[in-house]
Amino acid sequence: MVLNINGKRHEVTVDPDVDLLTVLRDYIGLTGSKYGCGEGACGACTVLVNDKPSKSCITPVSSVAGKEVTTIEGLEINGKLHAVQQAFLTIDGFQCSYCASGMIMSAVSLLKDKPSPSEDAIIKAMNGNICRCGTYPYILKAIKLASKS
């Protein structure tokens, strides 16, 4: 199976129904996307598929063949952070940071869609992402900061 991840072509031999997250992490070595629940309920595994947020832990790998997949590793270009990453760096609001990749990918997708979202729109878009450390107020701050940049 041929996959397009962060603009690079990857060929993997794997059952077509294996989830995208496992393929990214175990076969391609991109471990930035995290396993949190295995049922699409926590958002730690969020990646972009053709720019739309996708819970990679419940996405069969065969369904993304021929599509563009972007993971957290694909945001930083030539050492330059994505504006959303930069905003999170400035706010310094994470604790354990295990949710960070999924939060950032969901935020990137939201801001692509709505560059200046209201607080309600941010909450709605981000509600599928869990931060068990409870840093939600900081994540909101970072997304608002990114929306201004």
Next chain:
Amino acid sequence: MKNPDYLSHPFEPTKDELPPGAGLHFAMDRRKFLKLTGGGLTVAFVFHDLFLFKDETLATETARVPASGVGAWIHIGEDGKVTVYTGKVEVGQNIRTSLSQIVAEELMVPLSSITMIMGDTDLVPFDAGTFGSRTTPQMGTQLRRAAATAREALVEMAAKNWNATAESLKAENGMIVNTVANKKIGYGKLTKGQQLVMPISDNVKTIAPKDWKVAGKSVPRINERTFITGKHVYVSDMKLPGTLYGKVLRAPSYGAKLLEADISKASSMAGVTVVKDGNFIGVAAPDTRTAEKALQAILPKWEESKDHPSNKNIFDWLVKNASAARDDRNSGSTKGDVEQGLSGADFKHSQTYNIHYIAHVPLEPRAAVAEWKEGKLTVWTGTQRPFGVQQELAEVFKLNKEKVRVIMPDTGSGYGGKHSGDAAIEAARLAIEAKKPVKIVWSREEEFVWAYFRPGGVIEVSAGVSKDGTITAWKFNNYNSGGAGLATQYKVASQQIAHLPSNSPLRQGSYRGLAATANVFARECHMSDLATLIKMDPLAFRVKNLEDDRFIAVLQAAAKAFGWNGAKTPGHGYGIAGGFEKGGYVGCCAEVAINSNKEVKVVRITQAFECGAIIHPNHLENQVIGSIVQGLGGALFEAVEFASGKIGNHGLSSYRVPRFSDIPRIEIVLIDRKDLPSAGAGEAAIVGVAPAIRNAIVDAGGAALNTLPLLPNGALP
């Protein structure tokens, strides 16, 4: 393999989680650091002056620590680089940053020159673990004094070299500066070629918090960039060459016994290793999918035990199964005649409070990678107790501790839930047979079912109060929750307080704040109800019965910022609660609104927090907010459902944790007491939320809810 007995072991938080007789000998650690650090200056902290704190809860620990033990050390290399060795670990409390700040402050070096080596049993001195909010007050204090000792030693060395007086020299930016002769020398150059080891001086002078330049500031978090780019390698991300993926066969219910299992089909699968050892069956395979298939190919027969309680009848069960033995460890003093105090009171109020079991749900589940090499076992695992896991592994595999190395990379949180070495033992067991490194990452379901929970509990409170608002009697029985926060923090002439351990049907253990989340809930609900009974303002009633100025200060600071005496919105309710725990003081105010469908919305939370001199204001505020948010879950809707020895809600779609949409307006007031030693902040801040919300619901005219969680369905009954 010795079957770990923890599955049936209802361990008591704060006591049984500590390894028995923990502690290495100085001689051993001395070798460890001499071998490691090479030339340069090493300052080690010797344990005999570790426990200067008058905190009673630490007293039992002191006895465990050999007088000759070493707690931490700091090494200054010939290149001027500073390396700090500590057994504490980073689980998201951002302690790597605050400990670095402390060292940078005292040693007068740039933050960037410091490397923290944390939680690697081969490299760092013994440490019981990262829990109990002890890193800042204990390890922080040790490192502060070690760094100050190093600074003083460097000044003296330079004074000798230059034949100058120490008074004419100062330490600055990694150099000793001779202010008279206008000369400078870097720390590394000064110690070059010598191997110097010194204990911490008893009389060392540390910098007063009011003069801090690096500590006390919100410096950028260390390694932040690696976390927001996905580059940080958590244990669940690790892979050594040839690593196999492991899976463990789980029992269908608690207490089930394995009668037989046919492993032949699984064993014949290509690349698959199957281990059957007692009740343990596990597989290792080159990829997860194959491991899952192998596990499914095993056909076990189990004998399930009957007579399990469920979350519907758990409170009766806990009371019925409580041991008569009273545990007064943390109960303060039992004094006066409580029955007489009750009968002579103007008003009396008795109430039973119930606390459901809840789960920690660290977003990174338990994970371990185990590798055997030449008889030595190395395990990377996410744990709050690397040395505790080292001991567990040594016992299970009958090894000397020196043959077991546990490494803990910064991990995906714990909240008191990662004290044990379950995944480490499983991975190590599989790796013996597979003769390759094995990685185990628990599924979310395994994490819910096979980890341990915050204990459920039943708390009976009876109190008497006189017309003028004096509490005359206080009787408090806690079944099963634990001893933390048990003693009343108010003045009461006659009191009788007990913790009665019970036979918990679920594996239980530490949780953020330990039993204080339960005990403070019951106490603070009861305090507000007593105030209502005598028609006194609940804040005034608390202050009247308090002697502790720090507690009064946080209650008043929270009330002031909240507008406690200000205008009230009709239909809204206002509640207050507070307490202190592990050196942190919290005052919490909550506002709720109840609509016509009896649905309750938490409108806002205002919380004041004080834990001595603040080291990192932004990260402290973050801990306080995080505690409030996590506390909201246990207050409002988190509860473990169980019956017949099985967990009902074992996924994040069925066990609800707080999300963005659950967060009220939160306002934090941090009180910086530069005159007091810094204490930990990860726990105390959680205890006020639940009772403040409950008291606000009562104030709004809702029912007096006395069970946590308060609103499992979002609405009043």
